[in-house]
Amino acid sequence: MIKSLLIANRGEIACRVIRTARRLGIRTVAVYSDADASALHVRLADEAVHIGPAQAAESYLVGKKIIEAAKASGAEAIHPGYGFLSENAGFADAVKKAGLTWVGPNADSIRAMGLKDAAKSLMQEAGVPTTPGYLGEDQSPERLKEEADKIGYPVLIKAVAGGGGKGMRKVETAKDFADALASCQREAKASFGDNRVLLEKWITDPRHIEVQIFGDSHGNTVHLFERDCTLQRRHQKVIEEAPAPGMDEETREAVCAAAVRAAEAVDYVGAGTVEFIADGSEGLRADRIWFMEMNTRLQVEHPVTEMITGQDLVEWQLRVASGEPLPKEQDELSINGWAMEARLYAENPATGFLPSTGKLDVLALPDTIRLETGVSTGDSVTPFYDPMIAKLVAFGANRDAARISLAQACDGVATWPVHNNAGFLSRLLRHENFADFNVTTGFIDANLDALVTPPEACKAALSYAALELVELAKPASVSPWTELTGFRAGSAPDLDTQLLLDGEIVSTSLTKQKVTDGTYVYPLGNGAILVQQGWPFHVQPRRHDVLGDAALATGAITSPMPGRVVSVSVSEGEKVEKGQTLVTLEAMKMEHTLTAPFDGTVEGLNAEADKSVAEGVLLMQIVADEAED
Template identity: 70%
Template sequence: MSQKIKSLLIANRGEIACRIIRTARDMGIRTVAVYSDADAKALHVQEADAAVHIGASAARESYLMGEKIIAAAKASGAEAIHPGYGFLSENAEFAQAVIDAGLIWVGPAPASITAMGLKDAAKKLMAEAGVPVTPGYMGANQDPAFLAQQAAEIGYPVLIKAVAGGGGKGMRKVDDAADFADALASCQREATASFGNAHVLIEKYIQRPRHIEVQVFGDTHGNIVHLFERDCSLQRRHQKVIEEAPAPGVTPYTRELICSAAVRAAKAVNYVGAGTIEFIADSSKGFIDPDLVWFMEMNTRLQVEHPVTEEITGVDLVEWQLRVASGEPLPLRQDELSIDGHAIEARLYAEDPAKGFLPSVGRLEFFELDGSVRIDTGVCQGSEVSPFYDPMIAKMIAHDLDREGAIQSLAWALNDSKIWPVKNNAAFLINALEHPD
């Protein structure tokens, strides 16, 4: 069933809200923003055609209030809701509530979100679909002695992971059997506090990991394609810092194997919309051995790093999301997609690397980014950086003929950007880009 979206509510804020508004406007779709007290004068509110206030500054009283967002959509005449990423984007109950309210959900079916939401269940599903998974234990038996025995059989070092975890929370590396019991208890406490679920799985710890993920896209007509891979290995505290596409050192043969596995994974859950299949690769041989690449998890939403894929494929992924949600087939077939050049993205944060990366807040008295590269931002000169949300203020994305050119272009653009007095991580990003490793 096809229903063209004429009016779209964006259940998010900041950079991703502005990004979605840009594509919706190009498609002739009316946009509705939602905002908290802290965001009353925010850029996404100014750029949307209409805006609805949904609550206090804290996210739990505004952007995480599903019923308020649905009420805002109905009151503003929006027919569809795009969740962006973060907040409620991977909340199956919210997705179902949107559908039950008679609105279009711009995202995968709630059942797909649920199937991929718990790491242990997702891994079992992937193994059944013939997708390689990291060696480990993902069973129901959570007895500490039994888990210790499993860890010994897998072989140290191992990683204990909360099945409902994410963002590096509920995760412990254990190098020795003597440390296992304490690490397990600590991991379970954090998992309970953060996710309300103490269950863990145990995985072989990969000594020289590369984080390689594949952008997949499905429609309601049974078509699923991949848009090649990204490399997101440059991370700090398990949070991505620099992302690029395609992944360096991946041969066409390895790319074909990884990307076909990603398509199999998406087909296993009848996936519709934009999603990312994340793999972990052991690079200890100095290259990516296709036999040492394993499924890690699936993100059932648009990713922060989606622009690098857009730059190398020429595809607007938000446009595809809106077309698929309207019931249209995918605009391109697999054989019509190809890689053009290299793209690299850096996340510009309002934080102070000199003080342990503490968030920096306040008014952006001066904010001028070098426009020689693509800039996705949710702030402008005069904007307030508040303490209530993620401190990312912009993404800067360079696209060039090759990797070296993209790295140099991005480093130059970061160097020529001026932000004051809010502290930021531009110098740290330049150092990372220019580091020999």
């Protein structure tokens, strides 16, 4: 078994590999860029090596630096994770040439599957069903147009060297072909340095089915059943599950056997995924499922396969790379239960899924399901890498149990001030068409408005948030339910108050109403983040005299959050009255006024207009007037 391992990656996959390696007694080495100097994967590893600037092209994508880091740290093997250099045949060769163990397939296998046209031809020779299309070397616009007309519209143009949805265009009619081809070729050239394309018949009701395969250096190849990755947005997977809904045993056997043939055709060693496109118009049928491509690495969604098979695929990778045979034979593998994964990203669904970056002042992730993450509270999401915060993985006895468990887990996710897509995921998982699996790969785009429009905060949730603010602000020995303020005989206290809800003044009460399921409140400065089925609202007290403040007891006026001092309305030694404005702060494009908690005198003034302040900074002290005899 490998004794020391360098992980040539970052984020949640690096943490995932470290976790298994540690269980197996393997020493781990992390690599990091300037942006990741204090990242979670760096903190978890036994050793960490700096490899360059924040830009991936100058750090994580420089194979020479990674190999040098492995040698300097004494690592004997390199695990590439996924993305970055994981499917780079040249890097795999360089690792082996340096005398290190490569935890991945042979470079020749990577090359064989790296170009879509060559891979498709190879699959046809191996008896693997492929989508009708054109793979020819003649790339002239005239020939491509002629072949597209033969296939029939709609047709799909795909970059030969493409991936991740880049260099891909659906063409509805013959008159649109020329412009779509030119656009696809330009994107393919810019993204992959290769403008060649292939053509495929567009599947009207497409589903995305993929099969996890594994091979070893002793000639053994097995599959670990299928996953369904149909729910996608712009060709990027959103929800993955295993097994595939509606897959009968006959179809499963045919598709998984085809995946094994695909792997054997390239003498595959290690973890890989064979991806298929299915015509779901008549349910899943073996004669309506075709090979698309093979990913020669571990997939993002591998945890759902682990959950239904009870296997650790990273352990399988490490054992195979060490020269051991596969841990299980085909007849020892079976499906147990159902698993579903959601990808939690730092993005804002309400603004077109724009990426969101910054420090995670609030990070609340579920502890009821499997969690794969590369960040913790206080870490930052930077603009340099994929904005994934975590993968949420639920398991259940059946599909509905896994789906509901995952939706409930998404409900309580909170990040602030960084945005996330938890509300979108929760709504998607609860959609009746997804519950019945009446979906195709275009489902999200077709229903986008209904999935991304934020809800209004319900009254009960606001009342609950207001109550939480009261209890957070007051000493532990004081409770609004033990005070007589607002008390009426025979009924619960009913205190009216105002809140700032995302900067807008709203009125609510402090009555203990029944709060709807999926509502959570997380403290933040002098306010809180109210989360309603995954959608966040920033809630702050409007009236300090009602909601309470530490200044009521001590007279200490502190900044409730990081921000900028807009104005200072008092001076040193000035007499002030209760409720008088002292300082106005601006934070997150909203103004917040701090007022005097009681009559008194300003001392120790430490606030200056147009200056930034951190949370908790003492701005001034209000010294109470002495009572007259």
